[in-house]
Amino acid sequence: MILVQISDTHIDEPGTLVYGHFDTSLALTKAVATINAMDPGPDLVLHTGDIASHGSVARYEAFKDIAGELKAPLVVIPGNHDDRDALREVLGGTSWLPTTGDFLHFVVEDYAVRLICCDSVIAGDTPGEFCPDRLRWLDEQLSEAPDRPTIVALHHPPFYSGMTGSSAKGLVRGGGEFDALLRQHSQVVRVLAGHVHRPITTTFGGTIAIAGPTTCYPFGLDTGPERLLNIVHEPPSIGVHLWLDEATPAGADLVSHVVPVGDWDAPITLLKNGRQVLTS
Numbered sequence: 001m002i003l004v005q006i007s008d009t010h011i012d013e014p015g016t017l018v019y020g021h022f023d024t025s026l027a028l029t030k031a032v033a034t035i036n037a038m039d040p041g042p043d044l045v046l047h048t049g050d051i052a053s054h055g056s057v058a059r060y061e062a063f064k065d066i067a068g069e070l071k072a073p074l075v076v077i078p079g080n081h082d083d084r085d086a087l088r089e090v091l092g093g094t095s096w097l098p099t100t101g102d103f104l105h106f107v108v109e110d111y112a113v114r115l116i117c118c119d120s121v122i123a124g125d126t127p128g129e130f131c132p133d134r135l136r137w138l139d140e141q142l143s144e145a146p147d148r149p150t151i152v153a154l155h156h157p158p159f160y161s162g163m164t165g166s167s168a169k170g171l172v173r174g175g176g177e178f179d180a181l182l183r184q185h186s187q188v189v190r191v192l193a194g195h196v197h198r199p200i201t202t203t204f205g206g207t208i209a210i211a212g213p214t215t216c217y218p219f220g221l222d223t224g225p226e227r228l229l230n231i232v233h234e235p236p237s238i239g240v241h242l243w244l245d246e247a248t249p250a251g252a253d254l255v256s257h258v259v260p261v262g263d264w265d266a267p268i269t270l271l272k273n274g275r276q277v278l279t280s
């Protein structure tokens with residue numbers, strides 16, 4: 001199974017540059033082209049939130065037009081820049097967002113790795129939370145299939161990034177309970193988040209947690225006392241998570257990669273089918 005993660009697309013209305021600089025629609029178009037060019041292509045694409053720069057029906061319609069070009073199925077979860085009502089109106093109840101509940105959370109059962117998509121949004125606020133209702137729901141979903149490898153996805157990373165400019169923890173409430181809950185469910189092979197606009201990996205809840213890269217404007221790795229939050233000119237990227245069910249001597253495992261999006265020169269092949277193509 002190949003799962004592609006996109007995040008923080010921050011789509012604005014057509015013709016608008018975010019922060020006066022960034023054509024996020026063009027950036028998503030390029031990411032879609034990169035994903036569609038994968039061979040083999042992904043089984044599923046997961047969007048870990050901040051779909052729009054500011055949630056609105058017009059922006060979600062614009063997102064739908066661009067992301068609709070994906071060859072692979074797509075599912076989305078909300079971020080702090082999203083608006084649940086507008087998202088529900090445009091995508092609620094579709095295969096991209098198969099729920100219309102108060103919280104936009106759902107489970108994808110169709111693949112080798114089960115995917116539990118959580119809604120960590122506090123409406124009108126930047127950080128997220130796991131309230132008792134959402135923790136209970138997550139516990140119920142995890143308890144239903146204790147033997148299936150599972151990814152838990154949410155927008156807000158539940159860990160500290162070490163970036164001093166955006167040092168606030170992603171979850172202001174429920175992070176400790178979320179950590180404890182995951183430790184009770186050893187089938188969780190990965191926690192996938194977004195929000196921080198750059199790839200970050202650490203441990204959380206007895207498993208591996210990754211904040212995925214963004215398809216639009218990356219944030220810099222600033223760790224100094226000035227507490228800068230810079231947008232940097234690194235390439236946007238996608239996450240590619242490979243479920244290796246029989247391929248490794250150690251058995252099944254999930255391996256996570258970061259793939260930059262851009263117009264690169266053609267690859268230079270060194271090996272093909274184990275045979276040397278180019279010698280030094």
Ligand SMILES: [Fe+2]
Pocket residue numbers: 008010049050079081195196197
């Ligand atoms: Fe974002």
Ligand SMILES: [Fe+2]
Pocket residue numbers: 049050079080081155194195196
């Ligand atoms: Fe965010």
